Amino acid sequence: MSSDRIRLALQDAAIPEPPEAEERGRRIVAAAFAERKSSDVGGRSELRGAMTPPISEGRGRRSASRLALGLSLATLLAALLLSPAGAAVRDWVGNVVESSTPTPEPELARIPGGGRLLVQSAVGPWVVQPDGSRRLLGDYEEASWSPHGLFVAATKGRTLSAVEPDGTPHWSLTAAARVRDPRWSPSGYRIAYRAGNELRIVAGDGSGDHLLNPDTAPVAPAWSPFGTPEVAYVNAEGQLRIGSSEKKASRSGVPPDMAGSVAGRDITQIEWAAGGRLILEVSPGQIHLQGMRLSKLEGRSEFRARRALSIPAGASVVDAAVAPERQEVAAVVTHWRDHGTRSEVLLFAPGATKPRSLLTVPGSLGEVAWSPDGRRLLVAWPGANQWLFLPVGRGRPRAVANISTAFSPGERAASFPRIEGWCCVR
Amino acid sequence: MQAEDGAEERRLLREAQDGSGAAMARLYALHWRGAYRAAYLVVHDAAAAEDIAQDAFLAAVDALDRFDRRRPFRPWLHRIVVNRALDWARREALRRRVDGAESVFEPLPPPEEIGGELMAALKELPAEQRAVVVLRHLLEYTPGEIARMLELPRGTVNSRLRRGLDRLRKAAEAGSLAEERR
Numbered sequence: 001m002s003s004d005r006i007r008l009a010l011q012d013a014a015i016p017e018p019p020e021a022e023e024r025g026r027r028i029v030a031a032a033f034a035e036r037k038s039s040d041v042g043g044r045s046e047l048r049g050a051m052t053p054p055i056s057e058g059r060g061r062r063s064a065s066r067l068a069l070g071l072s073l074a075t076l077l078a079a080l081l082l083s084p085a086g087a088a089v090r091d092w093v094g095n096v097v098e099s100s101t102p103t104p105e106p107e108l109a110r111i112p113g114g115g116r117l118l119v120q121s122a123v124g125p126w127v128v129q130p131d132g133s134r135r136l137l138g139d140y141e142e143a144s145w146s147p148h149g150l151f152v153a154a155t156k157g158r159t160l161s162a163v164e165p166d167g168t169p170h171w172s173l174t175a176a177a178r179v180r181d182p183r184w185s186p187s188g189y190r191i192a193y194r195a196g197n198e199l200r201i202v203a204g205d206g207s208g209d210h211l212l213n214p215d216t217a218p219v220a221p222a223w224s225p226f227g228t229p230e231v232a233y234v235n236a237e238g239q240l241r242i243g244s245s246e247k248k249a250s251r252s253g254v255p256p257d258m259a260g261s262v263a264g265r266d267i268t269q270i271e272w273a274a275g276g277r278l279i280l281e282v283s284p285g286q287i288h289l290q291g292m293r294l295s296k297l298e299g300r301s302e303f304r305a306r307r308a309l310s311i312p313a314g315a316s317v318v319d320a321a322v323a324p325e326r327q328e329v330a331a332v333v334t335h336w337r338d339h340g341t342r343s344e345v346l347l348f349a350p351g352a353t354k355p356r357s358l359l360t361v362p363g364s365l366g367e368v369a370w371s372p373d374g375r376r377l378l379v380a381w382p383g384a385n386q387w388l389f390l391p392v393g394r395g396r397p398r399a400v401a402n403i404s405t406a407f408s409p410g411e412r413a414a415s416f417p418r419i420e421g422w423c424c425v426r
Numbered sequence: 427m428q429a430e431d432g433a434e435e436r437r438l439l440r441e442a443q444d445g446s447g448a449a450m451a452r453l454y455a456l457h458w459r460g461a462y463r464a465a466y467l468v469v470h471d472a473a474a475a476e477d478i479a480q481d482a483f484l485a486a487v488d489a490l491d492r493f494d495r496r497r498p499f500r501p502w503l504h505r506i507v508v509n510r511a512l513d514w515a516r517r518e519a520l521r522r523r524v525d526g527a528e529s530v531f532e533p534l535p536p537p538e539e540i541g542g543e544l545m546a547a548l549k550e551l552p553a554e555q556r557a558v559v560v561l562r563h564l565l566e567y568t569p570g571e572i573a574r575m576l577e578l579p580r581g582t583v584n585s586r587l588r589r590g591l592d593r594l595r596k597a598a599e600a601g602s603l604a605e606e607r608r
Contacts, residue, residue: 006594009544010564015466021476022458026451029483033442033450033490109517133473409484 020167028136031123032410101361104386104401108132112389112398115372115424116165118145118152121407121417125154127165134406137167142420146184146204149424153182153191160193162206171206181220187227190245194218199233199255201245210248213241213255222272222279230258230294230301232272232279238265240281240290242301258301261290273322277304280329282320287311287331287348310353311346318343319367323374323392326350330358330377330392332365345379347392358390359397369422382416435499443490450490454483457500460565461507467560468511469518470549478514482506504565505575508557512576515553547597555590558583 109132111117117128125143128134137143140154140161151170152163160179161172177196184191184204191202192212199216202209217234224230229245240261247256269282273289281288291304311317311333320331329348334341343365346355358377366380376395379388380403389398408414435456441449461482466475485506486499493499548556561572569587573580 005598006544006559006563006591007566010463010467010548010560013545015463016472017462017466018472018476021462021472025458025476025480025483026454028480029454029487030447030451032484032487033447129473133477135473135476409480410487 018166024136024167027138028123028409031139101359101381101384101386101388102397102399104384104399106401107406108134108387108400108403111422113371113373113376115422116149117369117378117422118143118420119407119417120420122415123408125152125420126407126417127152135165135167137163137165138169142180142182144182144184145421145423147186147188151184151204153184153193155179155182155193158195160191160202162191162204173202173206173209175200180218183221183223185223185227185229185231185245186225189227190229192221192223192231192233192245194221197236199243201231211253212243212245212247212249213257214249214253217267219267219270222270224294225272225274225276226294228294232270234265234267234270235260238267240265240267240270240279240303242292259303261303261306269320271320271322273327274325275327278322278327280320280322281306282317282331284316285311287317287320287329289327289329307353309348310355312344315344318365321368321370323370324372325374328374328392330368330370331355332368332379334364345377345390358392359388366416367419369419371422372424378419378422380416380419385416387419432498436495439490439493439495439499443493443495450487453486453499457503458483460500461503464504464560464565465507465511467548467564468508468553468556469514471514471518474514474518475511478507478510481510501567501571501575504561504567508561508575512553512557515556519553543597543600544594547594550597551590551593555586555593558586559590559594562587 108128111128111130111132114130116130119126119128119134120143123136124140125137126134127137137152137154140156140163143152143154145152149165152165154161154163158175158178159172160175160182162170164170175195177198180194182191182193189204191204193200193202194216197215198211199213199221200209201212212231213233213235215236217236217238219234221231221233224232230242231245232240232242235241241255241257242259243255243257249255265281266283267281268284269280271280273280276294277292279290279292281290287309288306289309290306292301293304294301309329309331311331312335315333315335318332318334320329322329327350331346331348332343333346334343340362341364342360342362344360345358345365345368347358348355359379361381361384363381363383366382368380369378370376371378375392377390377392379390381388382404385401385404387400387403389400391397404414404416407417435453438449438453438456442453458479461479462475465478466472469475469478482503486503493502548559551559557576558572561567561575562569567575569580569583572578573583576583
């Protein structure tokens with residue numbers, strides 16, 4: 001067989017190419033080119049990665065030295081704890097041990113437990129596939145998954161768009177003000193979003209856009225988990241309210257609300273828990289579970305008892321999330337102490353008000369997201385440039401390093417990306 | 427013609443280094459398809475090939491200010507593409523061994539398409555052999571150039587080429603035989 005024949009075969013054979021691959025790459029490279037600074041002289045991980053030996057060699061050497069160091073530390077700690085003098089420092093030791101985190105992997109080779117991630121970076125939202133491969137959706141400012149991950153609702157300026165996870169746009173609408181916080185209903189039929197101060201509803205195909213409330217707080221709305229038309233939101237007075245997305249605000253702007261809490265709550269985040277009977281309410285120093293009763297037959301809803309979850313004194317709540325299919329709450333809190341900031345991941349079992357601590361680290365943690373099967377948490381750790389995958393039951397925690405550079409190609413001072421959602425094993 | 431291409435490439439490189447987005451876009455347009463095809467032929471996974479080609483261009487943007495204009499851009503880009511593709515293929519093989527996971531390879535074109543039997547045989551080669559075959563016969567580098575790109579002894583490149591071609595030849599002959607019998 002001649003070289004020419006091989007060459008022709010390699011040049012002409014049909015190979016699959018993802019739709020828009022060239023254009024997607026062009027946009028990413030153009031963004032990286034625009035961001036580059038001619039004075040920079042440092043190397044970037046992609047370039048070094050291409051020229052260095054396979055990762056496994058280096059990791060093996062590091063693992064051996066870490067193992068030796070770990071054994072020495074374990075021996076030292078055991079001696080400390082077993083001695084009488086050790087009792088006095090047990091709390092301190094406990095703190096140090098609790099703070100230990102897994103050795104980070106250099107890049108995300110796969111998502112533990114599967115599913116897909118939606119990650120918002122400075123250059124736009126990325127979809128991360130179970131094998132760790134990632135794709136930039138486009139030049140959007142915010143994004144959130146549709147219920148089965150078939151689409152992404154994305155915003156840019158005054159535009160709301162529905163985009164396929166491969167970046168193919170389906171429809172767009174232009175609002176009168178900047179669009180934020182799009183949330184797709186569990187039924188897939190509607191999207192709630194904020195445009196300026198307004199809360200608006202649009203059908204999943206982009207039709208029927210209408211106003212629900214003209215004056216709301218900057219908090220993302222939360223849909224009833226039943227796929228019914230009820231949507232929870234926070235109005236400008238700080239009331240948690242339940243509106244019907246099938247109805248419109250009156251001409252004078254009166255919202256078609258079904259229920260409202262007392263005003264003045266400093267709510268920063270809400271989420272409707274599975275089962276529909278609780279709404280998670282997060283404010284800077286507190287987490288509450290607001291009891292709910294939804295009567296589908298009567299078409300009305302009412303608030304029930306509200307209980308506080310116990311947060312360590314003086315800690316502030318960074319983020320919280322309710323587990324899929326159960327009423328377990330994960331929260332990230334930060335303690336501001338004289339000897340330095342510490343952050344903690346807390347887990348509140350269903351019905352419990354006191355938490356279990358999963359992890360404590362020095363510095364600040366970011367947002368927390370549940371895996372679709374509810375068995376893991378993904379926690380952002382911007383100070384260490386890492387993501388932490390933490391099992392809530394048995395299992396091995398994992399850490400992944402170099403997150404900011406992975407999602408901000410070409411940027412020297414890459415900002416840490418935000419986890420927008422972990423979607424859809426089923 | 428190649429000299430003209432080289433001069434054009436050097437001009438685009440110089441303009442891109444001076445901040446011309448249009449020149450960078452032109453370099454991208456000239457080399458994207460080749461980079462993607464080379465990556466795909468090594469990894470046989472479309473999404474991975476896209477990422478690898480993207481990363482190679484991002485590395486190019488990153489190193490633009492430090493790039494020696496006297497050096498040709500194309501082999502430098504291809505060196506990154508093929509090395510990253512090899513890294514990916516090794517990681518994927520390791521992952522499949524560890525996880526027992528199914529292959530994520532996308533189906534190859536059916537054999538009746540151009541060179542179908544050859545492509546199927548290429549996929550069966552070890553990644554290291556695929557890489558040298560792609561560098562030699564798609565991108566048309568000499569064994570010496572390939573040895574420098576992959577930081578391998580020239581003898582190793584030659585032996586991988588020989589073994590790879592032997593297997594491809596057998597596959598092509600089997601395909602021709604089957605064609606004659608039809």
